[in-house]
Amino acid sequence: xxxxxxxxxxxxxxxxxxxxxxxxxxxxxxxxxxxxxxxxxxxxxxxxxxxxxxxxxxxxxxxxxxxxxxxxxxxxxxxxxxxxxxxxxxxxxxxxxxxxxxxxxxxxxxxxxxxxxxxxxxxxxxxxxxxxxxxxxxxxxxxxxxxxxxxxxxxxxxxxxxxxxxxxxxxxxxxxxxxxxxxxxxxxxxxxxxxxxxxxxxxxxxxxxxxxxxxxxxxxxxxxxxxxxxxxxxxxxxxxxxxxxxxxxxxxxxxxxxxxxxxxxxxxxxxxxxxxxxxxxxxxxxxxxxxxxxxxxxxxxxxxxxxxxxxxxxxxxxxxxxxxxxxxxxxxxxxxxxxxxxxxxxx
Numbered sequence: 001x002x003x004x005x006x007x008x009x010x011x012x013x014x015x016x017x018x019x020x021x022x023x024x025x026x027x028x029x030x031x032x033x034x035x036x037x038x039x040x041x042x043x044x045x046x047x048x049x050x051x052x053x054x055x056x057x058x059x060x061x062x063x064x065x066x067x068x069x070x071x072x073x074x075x076x077x078x079x080x081x082x083x084x085x086x087x088x089x090x091x092x093x094x095x096x097x098x099x100x101x102x103x104x105x106x107x108x109x110x111x112x113x114x115x116x117x118x119x120x121x122x123x124x125x126x127x128x129x130x131x132x133x134x135x136x137x138x139x140x141x142x143x144x145x146x147x148x149x150x151x152x153x154x155x156x157x158x159x160x161x162x163x164x165x166x167x168x169x170x171x172x173x174x175x176x177x178x179x180x181x182x183x184x185x186x187x188x189x190x191x192x193x194x195x196x197x198x199x200x201x202x203x204x205x206x207x208x209x210x211x212x213x214x215x216x217x218x219x220x221x222x223x224x225x226x227x228x229x230x231x232x233x234x235x236x237x238x239x240x241x242x243x244x245x246x247x248x249x250x251x252x253x254x255x256x257x258x259x260x261x262x263x264x265x266x267x268x269x270x271x272x273x274x275x276x277x278x279x280x281x282x283x284x285x286x287x288x289x290x291x292x293x294x295x296x297x298x299x300x301x302x303x304x305x306x307x308x309x310x311x312x313x314x315x316x317x318x319x320x321x322x323x324x325x326x327x328x329x330x331x332x333x334x335x336x337x338x339x340x341x342x343x344x345x346x347x
Contacts, residue, residue: 001101001221003094003145009086013146016079017154023071024155029064031291044290048309051294072302080130083146087138098141102213105220109212110229118232118259121207126254128304133208140214144186164192164249167280167333170340176200176244180270182233182263183207183251187215187226193247194224203227203243205236234262238270246271247278250338253311260311261319268323274347277325280333280340285312287332287339316341 005013034040037058045051059065087094102109125132129143136142153160176197184190184204193202202224206212209230219226231237233248246267252260267277285293300308316339317330325343333340 001094001097001141001145001217003090005086006089009082009089012082012086013150016075016082016151019071020075020151020155023068023075026064026068026071027295030059030062030068031295033062033064034058034291039291041290044294046290048285048293048297051290052297055294069302072299076128076302076304079147079151080128080142083142083151084130084136086146087136087142091138094141095138098138098217101217101220105216106223106225107216107219108225108227109216110227111209112230115230115232117207120256124306125304126306134210136210138214139210140186140208140212141217143211144188144214144218148186148188161188161192163280163333163336163338164189165196166336167249167278167338167340168192168196170333170342171245171276171278173244173276176276178203178243179245179247180204180236180238180243182236182246182248182267183254184215184228185211185251187218189247189249190215190226191218191222194219194222194226200244201227203229203238205229205231205233207232234259234266236266236270240269241272242270244272244275245278246275247280249280250282252279252281253305253308255311256307257310257314260314261323264316264319264323264325268325268345271345273345275345277320277343277345278340279316280338281316282308282312283332283337283339284314284316284330285309 034055039054039058045054122132129135129139133139148160178201179193179197181190181193181202181204184206190202190204204215204226205228206215212228212230215226216228252263271277285296288296296312297309317328320328320330320341320343324346326346328343330341331339
């Protein structure tokens with residue numbers, strides 16, 4: 001959906017972009033200062049909490065580290081607010097089309113009146129999203145098009161959405177007839193599935209009503225016929241052995257460990273024998289150097305990711321194998337910052 005930021009909103013987002021560009025090089029300075037103080041792969045503590053103490057003692061008075069944390073805290077606290085304010089400037093122009101896309105088209109949404117959010121869902125503002133995922137009546141649009149589409153995309157060199165398509169090349173088949181996506185959010189990765197498998201029947205869910213509403217608008221705008229539902233991916237409501245493919249993209253680091261295990265078990269249950277699972281998420285900590293692991297932990301802390309560390313320390317391959325999946329592969333996806341878990345339900 002095309003839109004044009006108003007002057008104040010554009011200025012606010014431009015300020016955030018420039019502050020982010022200023023902050024990122026400071027982390028490189030921090031790594032050099034650690035090396036200058038003799039902290040490297042050999043001398044950094046094996047335990048991450050002990051390593052945090054080492055690094056804090058070394059960097060806490062350093063200007064680069066102090067400014068990096070200051071800038072990241074400001075961005076985390078203000079990016080969501082700035083994007084909501086930018087949307088409100090455009091609301092009168094955008095809302096009629098947003099409402100039309102939500103009310104007409106082939107993509108359906110079951111709002112699931114009986115749905116109850118898990119107890120942790122409203123406890124945290126994941127990504128420090130102001131008010132939480134359902135904290136604004138158009139949070140799906142705000143997050144997808146402004147926070148993610150403008151700010152996060154710029155931080156990743158304008159290529160934040162490419163991996164959603166590229167990772168599908170890992171899948172062994174081109175003829176999936178019925179696909180389920182866990183935690184579709186605003187439908188960005190659902191769109192990649194649609195383009196890769198145009199003949200497939202696509203179903204998807206999300207915990208957030210506002211996010212899955214944006215997915216409905218996305219599907220309707222493109223003329224696609226997705227079946228969407230607000231639900232928990234641990235209890236999809238589908239029958240056993242119903243799907244040829246179950247997938248998710250960058251979702252499991254947003255949820256507690258038990259939820260991750262229950263999602264993988266639910267994927268196994270609803271897959272047909274011979275069906276495939278593909279779960280893509282952040283890099284496992286054991287794939288990083290000690291300094292990189294600390295940096296990832298720092299960014300997760302500043303970025304409002306309460307479950308990141310616990311998720312990134314999991315051995316996803318072991319969980320999938322214990323669940324019953326065969327041909328399990330759990331590995332980094334190329335040179336990207338994503339980890340891919342694949343498995344097949346035995347025929």
